[in-house]
Amino acid sequence: MMNAAIQTNFARLQIVKQKVLAALRKGENYELKTELNSEYKERRKEAVRRVIANMTVGKDVSGLFTDVLKNMHTDDLEIKKLIYLYLINYAKTQPDLVILAVNTFVKDAEDTNPLIRALAIRTMGCLHVQEVLDHLTDPLRKCLKDPSPYVRKTAVMCVAKVYNLSPAVAEENGFVEDVRKALSDANPMVISNAVTVLTEINEIAPGQNVWRLDKSSVPVLLVAINECVEWGQIAILEALADYTPQGEKEAESICERLLPRLQHANGSVVLTTVRLLLKYEKYVHRADLLSQFTKKMVPPLITLLSSEPEIQYVALRNINIILQRHPKMLSKEIRVFFCKYNDPIYVKYEKLDVLVRICSERNTEPLLNELKEYAREVDVDFVHRAIQAIGRLAIRYESSAEKAVKLLIELLQLKVNNVVQDVVVVLRDVFRRYPQRFADVVPTLCEHIDFVNEPDAKAALIWILGEYSEHISNISSLMGASLESFLEEEDEGVQLALVNSAVKFFLKNPKQGQALVLKALQTATEKCANPDVRDRAYIYWRLLSADPNAARSVALVEMPPVELESASLSPALLEELITELGSVASVLQKPARLFVYKKADKAGVPRDTDMESAAGAESGDSNVGVSGGGIDTSNEGEPELLISF
């Protein structure tokens, strides 16, 4: 009874609440409505401002459509722009009412002031309403031939808007043809906007062959690029990058003409130029030219590292890709990648990655010192990566192993929890690469056994104990202590390592190890819940009881050394990313089709599902050796040491 009463009351309250809210909302819009119809100009102006302010914060002001429209016919440019903004936002929801505004637009498009003409044509295109299209065609046609270049460049851009809405209308009215003609306009901005529009149309309708750069149009663009604003230069560079030059001579001359772009202050102009040069490498065969290109690319790329952190980040991600094509390119410049203390963390990660990648045997020493500094910083993840990097260098260059191990032991002695865990894991890998070479540091390592508490690190340490048992004086008590906590230890990696190491210790030193191995195997087989651990223990037990020599050849075998190379991209993906330097794909280091869906797929579903099937197909026919999909599987199965993203 009670409950029912409460529920009805609650329901009533809800209704009241909604009513109040609705009234409130209506209240403000009602007030605005009155204001918009005020006889005073200033009050109407203020009301329009408030409408836009409400729109910005996400309130629904679409109900005021007709009232706002009433104010559209005004000489006040500010009000006009605000109302246009309103229209752009709500046109789609009220297509029938938009028609009411069309007259003003058409009139504005014939204004004497080019700014107003351009504004009208720009806004009309943005409305994105089919009904407006018919009214747009005439003014657009006029504006495309306007004497003012400002209006022309706006009109050219408007063609892209029309094409997006209806390719048929754009074609029928000859707008696409007009844009093609605009490529030979006298004004550089009109040209670059035309290039932009044609590129976009090509993307929308790839089969139509609306526009292709050819030998005759390339020189025009090469001239125009010198006069364009930076954004126009990017558009032209991108178009040229997608062009296939006719023969070597042309490729050479294009590259030479564009080399100066590397000196541009805008980082994306630089990156796009680099992308073009790298892409053209396959067309140019003269070795001297190629090496000149590479030489010219290096300084601007490094200069990008002194720009804003976000641009640095994009540059570093791209340098990482470029280095996989030209590994030697930056080997002299290693010091510029040293991290500053205040670099944002994402910049530090990338720098670290590049450092390890470009390090040669000659400069391991300074880099190792540097890495040790990083290993003492605060960010746990960065420290982890720095320590991994030390290990990687030790494994790659034998000459540096000594120094690296010394550094690692120094770090260990700092007794910082996360550092200790990481160092132990890395030391295990180094020891595997150089068996028995660093036996003398094992006792020092054992002094820090109490600080080792992460499962990975524990497993690594126990492996080291088993491998180097003869160098450790108190080995029985250490192993015994670990065995005590065998069952409390839930991680199967640690348990397996314990079983293995106990067996190894016994095989090397039967007298001391007998009790230990018995205890280990007993606990593992009788009390352990994990079937893998139990199975492993049973196998060892039988081996030991049947044929100790066989056991020896199984347990005491030397393990293959760990390979710890930087995660590299598959050749196909690398090829793809090189052609898309500077783009989102290059930043994510994933092929574009994984996060972009084409307009052609009307379904409008991101092709994530496709991606999965593609990846599946790839691993399926990996024996063919062609990795069609983008996901890099070459490193699967290896410990992933650097999570590069």
Added chain:
Amino acid sequence: MLSAVFIYNQKGEVLISRLYRHDVKRSVADVFRVHVISSPTSVVRSPVTTLGSTSFYHIRYDNLWLCAVTKNNASAAMVFEFLYRLLGLGVSYFGRFDEESVKNNFVLIYELLDEVLDFGYPQNIEVDTLKLYVTTESVRSTRALQSDALATIPQSITMQATGTTAWRRNDIVYKKNEAFVDVIESVNLIMSAKGTVLRADVQGQIVMRSFLSGMPECKFGLNDKLVLDRDPASGAAASASASASASGSTQLGRRQGGMGGFGDGESVEIADCQFHQCVRLGRFDTDRTISFIPPDGEFELMRYRTTENVNLPFKVLPVVREMGKTRIEYEVLIKSNFSAKLSATNMAVTIPTPPNATKCRIKVTGAGAGKAKYHPEENAIVWRISRFQGLQELALTAVVDLAPMTKPTPWSRPPIALDFQVLMFTASGLLVRFLKVFEKSNYQSVKWVRYMTKAGSYEIRI
């Protein structure tokens, strides 16, 4: 191309939302807020966030988040360049670019956003040009009067906004034609505790303020090694001609005393340089001539970088000893390494202390050694020296007491950081050799040059 641009305040409330294309809805603004601004992990792991098919790019400034949205495989570098340009535009228009100024000027910001991007493609973001026709309230009214009187004005504005010299009007007249050149260098250093230079480079910036009539053709010369080496004769001739006309008004005047830091005959190896878009890059590429028609007023003519033979203005010798767990002793010796005629100003040395420091006893020695104070909120001793003469030595000693910690964690020992500026000194050794101005009317012009070196990130590890 960009699909949308949003500006948020600190809390993630949308202050400005402008959609450019119909492939996104306004609600994506909320997606970014939920996933990035109010994400529980406080550290941003990447300035690019891709969720499904939508990519968000953000930069932070003051208490604002500027965010751009794309749906295609856009050029990330371009988007960030654009966002920073937008930021610069805001700063230039409103003096400050923060939540308050965005709220107060939202109408103007929408006008600007409408102008700088069309259908998501950047158009013209030159502040000087935009200010001609997208104007703040006060300017607007006078401008409106003018345009009533002269209907031709918009015509010329639009010509300029799209023209080959989009950065300059052609009808500028000055009574006195002057050009000021400021060479501003930031010197970056990472030095190890042992005093080895791990990394040193100079980021230079040449800022020009031009008050020149008409369409002046400028030629600009530096003591660039590549130019001087290739053609020593012309280099000598140029400097000879410069000194020959020393009495004339075209001589590069120096506003402050002589160049103390370096000899005039030396050349500098420039590792790389970038130019303002007014500079003809083709010319530079063929014969390293810097030629241009400058914008009116202040602009950054070029940026450059040198890595060889950096004159480090200060040498720091730090000794930091951790005496057990309760005390740290500091001895920091700083030597200036430039001519005694010059001096550094506004110098600040930040010496980090552990978070559990309780008390600092600090002593500074040397003439004009300034003041050092412990700032617990920054975990550092900040030593301020108002004037640091050339070839001078100052020292600081400090004893820092530490509070015992329940869970002892070693101190990460962040580096000592220096901040300073030295006038009439360039860490790279760069010199302006000449600035020539040619104009149709053949007027005389006066040119001035100043040099300054300041600290970029000047870190000495301890």
